[in-house]
Amino acid sequence: MIESFRESFGRTLVEIGRKNKDVIVVDADVKNSTKTVYFENQFPDRFIQVGISEQDMIGTAAGLAIAGKIPIVSAFAAFLMRAWEQIRNTIARDNLNVKIVATHSGFSDFLDGSSHQCLEDIALMRVLPNMKVVVPADAYATRALLYEIVEDHGPAYMRLGRDFAPRVYEDGDEIKLGKANILRDGSDILFVASGVMVSVALEVAENLKGVGIDAGVLDMHTVKPLDERTLINLARKVNLVITLEEHTIFGGLGGAVAEALSEKMPRRVIRIGSTTFGRSSRDYLSLLDRYGLSVNKVYSKVLEVVKNEDDEVLEGV
Amino acid sequence: MMGLNEVLLTKLKDMLRPVNGFHMHSSLTCLSILQAVLEVKRSDDVVILSKGHSAPAFYVMLWKLGLLRDEDLEKFADIDGLPSHVTRGLPFIEVSSGSLGQGLSVANGIAMAKRIDGKSGRVFVILGDGELDEGQIWEAAMTASHYGLDNVIAIVDRNYGQLSGNTERIMSKEPLADKWKAFGWKVREVKNEVESLKEVINELDGVKGKPKVIIAKWSY
Numbered sequence: 001m002i003e004s005f006r007e008s009f010g011r012t013l014v015e016i017g018r019k020n021k022d023v024i025v026v027d028a029d030v031k032n033s034t035k036t037v038y039f040e041n042q043f044p045d046r047f048i049q050v051g052i053s054e055q056d057m058i059g060t061a062a063g064l065a066i067a068g069k070i071p072i073v074s075a076f077a078a079f080l081m082r083a084w085e086q087i088r089n090t091i092a093r094d095n096l097n098v099k100i101v102a103t104h105s106g107f108s109d110f111l112d113g114s115s116h117q118c119l120e121d122i123a124l125m126r127v128l129p130n131m132k133v134v135v136p137a138d139a140y141a142t143r144a145l146l147y148e149i150v151e152d153h154g155p156a157y158m159r160l161g162r163d164f165a166p167r168v169y170e171d172g173d174e175i176k177l178g179k180a181n182i183l184r185d186g187s188d189i190l191f192v193a194s195g196v197m198v199s200v201a202l203e204v205a206e207n208l209k210g211v212g213i214d215a216g217v218l219d220m221h222t223v224k225p226l227d228e229r230t231l232i233n234l235a236r237k238v239n240l241v242i243t244l245e246e247h248t249i250f251g252g253l254g255g256a257v258a259e260a261l262s263e264k265m266p267r268r269v270i271r272i273g274s275t276t277f278g279r280s281s282r283d284y285l286s287l288l289d290r291y292g293l294s295v296n297k298v299y300s301k302v303l304e305v306v307k308n309e310d311d312e313v314l315e316g317v
Numbered sequence: 318m319m320g321l322n323e324v325l326l327t328k329l330k331d332m333l334r335p336v337n338g339f340h341m342h343s344s345l346t347c348l349s350i351l352q353a354v355l356e357v358k359r360s361d362d363v364v365i366l367s368k369g370h371s372a373p374a375f376y377v378m379l380w381k382l383g384l385l386r387d388e389d390l391e392k393f394a395d396i397d398g399l400p401s402h403v404t405r406g407l408p409f410i411e412v413s414s415g416s417l418g419q420g421l422s423v424a425n426g427i428a429m430a431k432r433i434d435g436k437s438g439r440v441f442v443i444l445g446d447g448e449l450d451e452g453q454i455w456e457a458a459m460t461a462s463h464y465g466l467d468n469v470i471a472i473v474d475r476n477y478g479q480l481s482g483n484t485e486r487i488m489s490k491e492p493l494a495d496k497w498k499a500f501g502w503k504v505r506e507v508k509n510e511v512e513s514l515k516e517v518i519n520e521l522d523g524v525k526g527k528p529k530v531i532i533a534k535w536s537y
Contacts, residue, residue, distance in 0.1 A: 024433070048429060051463075056422045056456035063426015066411045069433070071426075086453070089416040090423065094405045 001167040005160040006103050008139035010035025012146045013072065017043050023150065024064050026050060026073045028057045034074045034103045054079050058086040058098075065096040070150060076109065077102035077118035077159060084124055091155045092128040099149050101158045106195065106246030107287045108161035113280030119273075122194075123251030125157040126224050132156040133224040134177065135245075135253070137198035138168045141221055144175040152177055159195065161246070164284050166199040168219070180227035182234065186216025189302070190234050193244040194220050194253050200288075201244050203295045204302065213306065226256050232265045240309065242270045242302060246293060249273040270305055272298060320510055321348055328377045332390045339394065339401065343445065344374035346476035346509060346535045351378045353514035354441050354472070355409075361438030363427055364409050367420020368445035368474060369402035375410075384408050418451025420444065421471060425457055428466045439468045439522075447479030450488045455500065461528040462501030469528040470521060471502075474509070476535040497530045509533040 017023050017039050026048045031037040040047035048064075050057045054075055061071035073080075080087075080102050091098045102121060109116040125133050134149060134156065136142040142160060149156040168183070175181060183198070184205055191201035198219045205215040218234055220227065235241050241261060243254035254271030261267050274291050281287040288294045292301065325348055333339050351374055354364055366375055376399055379385040385399075392398025399407075402415035412423045424442040431438055448454065461469050475493070477484050484490050497504045503524045507517045514533060521529045 024430075045433065050456070050460050053453075053456035053460070055419075055453040056425075056460055059419050059422020059453065059457065060426040060429070060460065062412060062419075063423040063428070064430050065426075066423065067427045067430030067434075069430050085416060086419060086422075090412060090419055094413050 003139035003165045003167060004163040005136070005139060005142055005165045006033070006035045006162055008142040008165070009101060009103065009146065009160055010038040012143040013039045014042050016147065016150055017046065020070065020150065022068065022070045024048060024069045024071045026057050026061050026064070026071055028052055028054050028075045028079070030075050033076070034101075036074050054083040055086050058083040059090060061098045062090045062094070062096050065098050070097055070099065072099045072101060072150070074101040074103060076116060077105035077121045078116050081118065081121055081124060088128055092130045095130045095154055097153055097155070099156050099158065101146070101160065103160045104162045105159045106161055107278050107291065108164065108284060110281045110284040110287045114277040117278040119246070119248045119278065121159060122223055122245070122247050122253060123255065126251065126256060130155055131224065132177070132222070133159070134222050135159045135194035136221055137195060137219050138165045140167065140169040140171065140173070141175050145177065145221060148175070148177040161196050164196060166196070168198050168202065175221065178222045178225050178227060180230045181219040181221065182216070182230065183219055184215070184217040187214045187237055188239065189213060189215040189306070190238045190241045191215055191217045191244055192220050192231065192241060192253065192257050193217065194223060195246050197244040197246055197293065200293065200295055200298055204298045207295070207299050208302065211303070220253060220257070223253050223256055226260055228260045228264065231257065231260060235261055235265050235267045238267070240270065240305070241267050242272060244293075244298065245273045246288070247273050249275060272301060321345065322352070325377050325381060328380060328390065329373055332373055332376065332393050336394050339373065340370040342476065342478055343368060343474070344371045347371040347374040347443065347474050348377065349509055349511045350443055350472050350474055350514060350533055351375055353511045353518065354443070355382065356511070357515050357518050358441070359438065361436065363411055363438065363440045365412060365420045365424045365440065365442040366403050366410065366414055367442055368417070368448055369414025371443070371474070372399070372401060372403045375403060379408055417445065417448035418453045421454055421457035421461070424469050424471070425461050425464070425466055428469045429464065431468060439470055442469065442471050444471055444473045445479070446473055446475045446477065446484050446490055446493070449473070449490055458497070458500040458502065465526050466528045467525050470518065471528070471530040472514070473530060473532045474535070475532050494532060501527055503527050503529045504532065505529070506532045506534060509535045
């Protein structure tokens, strides 16, 4: 079943807004695209429009949080990053209770092209002290993790794709902030994935079974704080860890996993993600395929790595 | 010098001697503004020091109010002493500063929360004239005016100086009053002096429906 990240976000916001009167939503003129318009329709008095001004939006949210509100600010990931310095200096430094929800991340804004796609935000947010970073795998996880970050105190960055969200979880599954979900056990390879790449990892793992490779899948929906305990316990049992993210391989999930394992449980880590800017495309899946993130491309890449593993390891000596 | 309180001025100079006069000028032109604001401040008012490098002036005012001791001032910018730029957690300081151009947005957010909750109280925000170069100030100026935040009172420390030189040579601000007016603000220009500032702040309480800016002019 294919659902939509932003639909789930918009609808869950209304649910949360009904229960928690302190929640205020702030928009920078993208409410119809992010679906925060649903919240505005229900609670116009708790919806603040600041126009196309992401920096002012972050500062306004800081003020709301200082006054005791729980502001949820939302815009396209790419354009929220122009307020990175405001996020750093005001939200993160003062540990303010602001929730930043970025939509249209990764390649998901396929038609708008590289200006609107965002492949750097996890790295930019992950380096900030106090900031938590969550990347839900599907619409269900989006809902669950939105509840989690609103209940948690302090700044959080939630990263969503636009629409394409294949179902990974079943209703009732438990998804907790900071606790990675083991979706599949495996003794040869461990996939560590986030966002839509979790569904890709599951499909690749299933295909690998056919060629005798036993691959596990870990949904690292909370990139920060990273669930090192679960990661290490699973990495211990395999020879190869492969990270999968719709983001640059520099400093994102792959970076976080490599940092943790190199210190505590050295394993070879192959990072799969992008290394450059995107481009415009008439459909999303072609774009994922072009950048090596489709099921077929990931499957081929894994076979290539496994086949050459001994040679490559020796070359490196 | 603009009728500055000699005791406060001496305190300021003593405090900044070990740090080569760190932002001395920005602090001394801010002294009267801070004094005026803290003297008119009611319990439900909030003060945001957007020009966070005027922290030394703020600390001198806290000393005057008995909230800091001589030995605190002596430890200005010392590793475990008072931070060089204002930081959340100090008396009256709701938000850290140091990066310019961000205080007005924060003031608007606090003002909006007060409105949503039906709470009273003004939000004072002290801006430098140099930091008006930042685009975010004018984003926030539009927001305050769009929402008619009449509990927001910005005070511009118009000292005609920014880091590299005279404001009009680095990036001209004039006609400054016209710019704020064009953005929908009630504007008052006043001499940077305690009693004049207090008088104008009180008068502006009667202005409803729009945010207010006081341009506090320094003369040499």
